[in-house]
Amino acid sequence: MTMIEAIRDAIDTMMARDQRVVVFGEDVGYFGGVFRCTDGLQEKYGASRVFDTPINESGIIGVAVGMASYGLRPIAEIQFADYVYPGYDQIVSEAARLRHRSAGDFTAPMVVRMPCGGGIFGGQTHSQSPEALFTHVAGLKTVMPSNPYDAKGLLIAAIEDPDPVIFFEPKRLYNGPFDGYHDRPLTAWKQHPKGAVPEDYYSIELGKAELVSEGDDVTIIAYGTLVHVALAALEGTNISADVIDLRTLVPLDLAAIEASVQKTGRCVIAHEATYTNGYGAELAALVQETCFYHLEAPIERVTGWDTPYPHAQEWDYFPGPARLEKAICRVLEGTALAEGAAAQANGGANQ
Amino acid sequence: MSGTDLDALPDGGKHADAERPGVTEESRWGKSATGASIKGANALSLHVPEPVGRPGDEPNFSHVALSAAGEVSRPAVDAYAGDIKAHATSLVRVLSDDHEAVGEWAGATSLALCVQGLRAMMKVRAYDERMLIAQRQGKTSFYIQCTGEEAISCGQRLALERGDMCFPTYRQQGLLLAQDYPLLDMICQVFSNSRDKLRGRQLPVMYSAKDYGFFSISGNLGTQFVQAVGWAMASAIDGNNRIASGWIGEGSTAESDFHSALVFASVYRPPVILNVVNNQWAISSFQGVAGGASATFAERAHGYGIASLRVDGNDFLAVHAASKWAERRARSNLGPTLIEWVTYRAAGHSTSDDPGKYRPKGDAEAWPLGDPIDRLKNYLIKQDRWSEAQHEQTWTALQEEVRAATREAETYGTLNEGPKPSALEMFEGVYEEMPEHLLRQRQKLGV
Ligand SMILES: Cc1ncc(C[n+]2csc(CCOP(=O)(O)OP(=O)(O)O)c2C)c(N)n1
Numbered sequence: 001m002t003m004i005e006a007i008r009d010a011i012d013t014m015m016a017r018d019q020r021v022v023v024f025g026e027d028v029g030y031f032g033g034v035f036r037c038t039d040g041l042q043e044k045y046g047a048s049r050v051f052d053t054p055i056n057e058s059g060i061i062g063v064a065v066g067m068a069s070y071g072l073r074p075i076a077e078i079q080f081a082d083y084v085y086p087g088y089d090q091i092v093s094e095a096a097r098l099r100h101r102s103a104g105d106f107t108a109p110m111v112v113r114m115p116c117g118g119g120i121f122g123g124q125t126h127s128q129s130p131e132a133l134f135t136h137v138a139g140l141k142t143v144m145p146s147n148p149y150d151a152k153g154l155l156i157a158a159i160e161d162p163d164p165v166i167f168f169e170p171k172r173l174y175n176g177p178f179d180g181y182h183d184r185p186l187t188a189w190k191q192h193p194k195g196a197v198p199e200d201y202y203s204i205e206l207g208k209a210e211l212v213s214e215g216d217d218v219t220i221i222a223y224g225t226l227v228h229v230a231l232a233a234l235e236g237t238n239i240s241a242d243v244i245d246l247r248t249l250v251p252l253d254l255a256a257i258e259a260s261v262q263k264t265g266r267c268v269i270a271h272e273a274t275y276t277n278g279y280g281a282e283l284a285a286l287v288q289e290t291c292f293y294h295l296e297a298p299i300e301r302v303t304g305w306d307t308p309y310p311h312a313q314e315w316d317y318f319p320g321p322a323r324l325e326k327a328i329c330r331v332l333e334g335t336a337l338a339e340g341a342a343a344q345a346n347g348g349a350n351q
Numbered sequence: 352m353s354g355t356d357l358d359a360l361p362d363g364g365k366h367a368d369a370e371r372p373g374v375t376e377e378s379r380w381g382k383s384a385t386g387a388s389i390k391g392a393n394a395l396s397l398h399v400p401e402p403v404g405r406p407g408d409e410p411n412f413s414h415v416a417l418s419a420a421g422e423v424s425r426p427a428v429d430a431y432a433g434d435i436k437a438h439a440t441s442l443v444r445v446l447s448d449d450h451e452a453v454g455e456w457a458g459a460t461s462l463a464l465c466v467q468g469l470r471a472m473m474k475v476r477a478y479d480e481r482m483l484i485a486q487r488q489g490k491t492s493f494y495i496q497c498t499g500e501e502a503i504s505c506g507q508r509l510a511l512e513r514g515d516m517c518f519p520t521y522r523q524q525g526l527l528l529a530q531d532y533p534l535l536d537m538i539c540q541v542f543s544n545s546r547d548k549l550r551g552r553q554l555p556v557m558y559s560a561k562d563y564g565f566f567s568i569s570g571n572l573g574t575q576f577v578q579a580v581g582w583a584m585a586s587a588i589d590g591n592n593r594i595a596s597g598w599i600g601e602g603s604t605a606e607s608d609f610h611s612a613l614v615f616a617s618v619y620r621p622p623v624i625l626n627v628v629n630n631q632w633a634i635s636s637f638q639g640v641a642g643g644a645s646a647t648f649a650e651r652a653h654g655y656g657i658a659s660l661r662v663d664g665n666d667f668l669a670v671h672a673a674s675k676w677a678e679r680r681a682r683s684n685l686g687p688t689l690i691e692w693v694t695y696r697a698a699g700h701s702t703s704d705d706p707g708k709y710r711p712k713g714d715a716e717a718w719p720l721g722d723p724i725d726r727l728k729n730y731l732i733k734q735d736r737w738s739e740a741q742h743e744q745t746w747t748a749l750q751e752e753v754r755a756a757t758r759e760a761e762t763y764g765t766l767n768e769g770p771k772p773s774a775l776e777m778f779e780g781v782y783e784e785m786p787e788h789l790l791r792q793r794q795k796l797g798v
Contacts, residue, residue, distance in 0.1 A: 030405070031635035031709050047399040052636045054605030055572055083571060086607060121492035121766070123554030125570030276788065305792045307777050311492070312543035312551025312766065316774035316796060 001197040002189045003174045006148035007037045007113075010155035011075060013201050015045050018073060021159060022049045025060055025077030025113075034079055035115060035174060057087035061112060065095050068110040073159055081116035081168065082128045095164040096139030111158045111165045116144070117225055117272050118309050118318055119172035119182065127309035129224075129273035134166040135249045135282065141206055142249040144168040146227040147177065147194030150247055153204030161206060170224040170272075178225055179232035180320035207251035211260070215240030218266040218331055221257060221283055223247065226270040226302075226319065233324035239337055241328070249279055257283070258290045265296035266331040270324055275303040297334075300327040400644050402637035406707060410717035415693065416440065416647075417719060420447035421454025425672075428679045432658040439649035439659045442693060445668035450729040452668050459672035462736045468509055468667050469727045469737070470745060471529040472501035476724060477749040478528060479698075481757055482541055486702045490765035491541050491555045497522045499665065499697030499715060500630055502723035505529040506670030507596065507626065510678050511564065517596045518566045518579035520603075521556050522628065532563050534756035544764035544771065550779070551772030573599060573606030576625070580612045583621035583681070594622040594681040601648050601691075602633020605641045613689070617655035620686035624677045625657070627689065628664065630696035635709040649691035657687050664692030665720040667727040693720065774798045 001009065015021045023038055029052040032039030042050040053060050057078055064074040078084045084091075095108040118127030134142045143158055143165060145151040151169065158165035172178045176186045177194070189195030213231060217239050220230045223246040230243045242260040246253065261267045267287050269280040280301040287299055302319045310317055332338040403411045418441045426435045445457050452458070460468075479496040486494040497504070504525030511517070517526050527537065539546040541555040549559060559567035566582075569575055579597025586593045599609055604627055616623060627648045631638050638644070652659035658680070662673045670692070677688035697715035699706045731737035764770040778785060778793045785793070 026633075027635045029399070030401075034634065034703075047401070048397040051397075051399045052640050054641050055602045055633060055636075056605040056607060058607055059605070085571075123557070123570065124552070125554065275792065305777065305796070306789055307781050308552065310552050310777045311554055312547070312772050313774050313777045316777060316798070 001148045001152075001195060002176075003145075003148045003151050003169065004035055004037050006152040006197045007155060007169065008039060008041070009197065009199065010152040010159070011038065012041060012044070013152075014073075014156055014159045015041065015049065017201065018159075020071060020073040021075065022067065022072055023075040023077070024051045024053050026053055026055055026079045028052060028077050033077060035171065037113075037169075038077070057083055057085070058090050061087035061090040061095065064110045064112070065090060065098065065108050068095075068108040068164075069098065069106045073109060075111045075113060075159060078112060078114040080122075080126050081114040081130055082125045084112070084114055084130065087112075088133070091134070091140065091164070091166070092137050096137050099163065100139060107162060108164050109162050111155070111161075111167050113155075113167045113169060115171035115174070116168040117170040117172055118314060119178060119225070121311060121314055122309075123311040124308040127314075129168070129271065129304070131166075131168055131249060131271075132273060132277060132279045132282075135279050139163065141165045141251065142168070143206060143247065144170065144224040144249065145247060146170070146173065146224050146245050147192065148189050148197050149194040150204060150210070150245075152197050153202050154206065154247060156201065157203040157206050160203065165206070168224065172225055173228070177228045180225075180229040180318065181232060182315055182318075182320075204247070206248045207253055209247055209253035209256040210245045211242060211256065212245045213241060213243040215242055216264060217241055217335075217337055218268060218328055219244065219257070219260040219264045220268045220270060220324075220328070221246065222270040223249065225272055226324075229319065229321050229324055230270055233321040233328060235321075237325070239328060239332070252286075254286060254290065257287060261287050261291040262294045265294050267291070267295070268300045268302060268324070268327050268331055270302045270319060272304050272319060274306050275301060276306050278303050297331040300331050302327045400637075400639035402639065402710070404711040404714070405709065406711060408711045410711045410714045412717065412719050415719060416442065418442040418444060420444040420451075420666075421457070423454070423456070425455035425676070428676060428683065429685050430658065432652070432656050435658060436653055439653060439661055439691070440647055442661050442663055443669050443673055444663040444666050445672060446666045446726050446730055450726075450733040452730065456669060456672040459675050460668050462731070462734055464509060464671070465667065465727060465731055466736060468502070468505050468529070468671065469724065469731060470749070471505040471509075471525060472667070472724050472727070473746055474528050474749050474753070475501045475505065475525045477746070477753045478524065478534065478537070481750070481753045482538070483702065485538075485541070485757060485765075489767055490761070491543065492766055493555050493702055494541065495521045495556050495701045496698040497524060499718070499722060500628065500692075500694050501525050502667040502670045502727070503626070503628060503664045503692045503694060506667050507624070507674040510671055510674035511594070511596060514564065514593045515596065516564045516566060516579070516582050516593065517598065518575040518582070519568055519598045520572075520575075520600055520628070521568055521570075522600070522630075523598055524556070524558075526565055527558065527560060527563060530563050532560060532565075534753060535759055536560075538757055538760035539763055542760055542763070542765045544760065544766075544769065546760070546763035547772055550776040552776065552780075572603040573608035576603075577608045577612040577615065579625070580615045580619075580621055580623050580687075583623035583687075584615070584619050587619070587621050587684075592682055594624070594678065596624045596626060598626045598628065600633060601627055601629035601631075601638050601643060602636060602641050604648055604651065613652065613655045613657060616687040617657055622681035622684065623687045624674065624681060625652075625687055625689040627691045628694060629691050630694045632696050632700070632706070632710065634700045634704060635706075637710075647691060649689060652689035657689050659689040659691070661691045661693060663720055664694030665718075665723040665726060667723055668730070695720070697722075
């Protein structure tokens, strides 16, 4: 399955199992969403469970809070993460705090899904990765899958979760495992092991990372698209690295990070979002707190720049494999590995 | 919810209150929480609006309320909003089916201005056609046409004065082209090339042209409608005589910012024209999803005591006359006017869209208000100010002008070929002065 199909399948699976699940958003009903993640669901479950909404993100999220407090399980789609801001108040001041402020009298078990990230020449309004604006908020869970298998399992877990979950879908991964080499031919999910998605119900516990590559030299912590970029950066080098796909940012699998960094003593953190106060800053602080005495080199962060996401300069902005490889070399500085890898990195054309 | 007992749900519907002692599903909800035990006549059901036609259906516009050309009166410019409420449900039209200008709104537009307007609309169409081809050829990532809506932006721009400020959406290229804004500059922006005035930063068509009264377009819907009100308030605070013109699609009137604009416009009565372009569709959502099935968009102004008009947006003369009316009102310190332009989005939403997936085939052709260029052309021919031959000639010349500008733009690069704006441009202009941290990041990238 593609990631789009996996997401649709997760929603479909849950709508069939649980009458309380409803899904809505701009162009979500008849048309099935601009990325087609809800295609066919209105026909299958009817317009009172799958419907188009007015273009009003604060309304979309506000009604989701109301429905969730009633006892439904709303899944709200925001067409692009870049358009969530009008709904931010409803998420931060309402959904996130409802349980706490009412001492459990009311809760908001709901999922807000949104495509995020760049790589499609979407310019500043179809490319953002605002996850840190949500990980900063108490009461929210934040998820970002990197492949179809995880997307389905995590989305099902999110729908079943008793608390509000912000579910980011890296849109550049919708149709294939994009590794940052934008000038190479696309690969399809059906050629990737994680594109094999069972049609049955399964869920992946929120808060559990996955070690997607195992090694001793360095730990790379990533999520979403950057998981694939990290693997691509290691390709052809003799560096053996732990690559951790966080999958869930809050709750965070700190144990997995700790175990890895204490083993390797070196850590590179990668995300597409801007650098300053990005989620990488939190990760770096936690690594410092938990692994300080094991660290052999300063922690490196490879991220988008602190600028709006540009249109023409998309690939100068995107933290591709070459940038990641350079950072890996910096944390390996002084080791024999670094020399070989540096030569390799200088040969790479991709910034 | 189709009469399912909560007990039959996988977790017995317990999640929400599972951790609250003493609260059972039964005591909290009774049996009717999801309509489980209330059946028949008393059960509620959700109203979800649906358009009259979908793919496979015949086009049908019987729900669009029309007035005859010339039927609607032209109120005095200082009319009290409460006295012209009927103008929010009727439709101001000037051009009749037999190509005459009729009624009280006729006469506001000289024949010379009509010719100017016709050329401007034709230029917009020629430009759209060429840019669509350029996008298909991979010269840019994205394009938005305004086919069928040309009269609205061109007609209004010709009713405004230099120094007035428009806050457009991505579908008002006519505001620029009606002023002879350089085609080359527009195309270079669309191509994100080395001569792009916006330096490759913005999505194609998100132009900015302060000197032409054209505010930088935001991709975030609705945000600029209220900014137009603020700009108009500033002109009033400043004691100036410039006015603002805000633009929004009918779909985006759902955004809270639309309502913010109306409440501020109602309170401070600034010199602003609040344009709602009702082209029937917001991507795949018909206007009923924005509330258009319950009341007209023009009627929304009434709750705020704002004067409003509902106008045939495919009738250049009606557009110009109504814009002039609102412009006079604004500039005479008589406050804001909301205008709903009734039109039809004849093309796809953008180059990423396929309207065949959600609306009936042949809809654009069946649209009862016709094509704005054809209508104005026929009027001018009837007035002996234009001819088929002239029209043909003008069209060919405009196509050639656009083609030549496109060729010239290509020498400065296209999105995927030739010279590009430098990566440095990404770091410039985030702040007036580049702060330390951006300097460091720039060095890291090596630019
Ligand atoms: C805040 C926000 N939400 C969603 C979108 C995505 N989007 C872009 S255009 C569009 C439809 C707008 O329809 P309408 O306002 O009727 O204008 P039209 O495109 O028909 O001219 C949507 C939903 C956006 N750009 N900004």
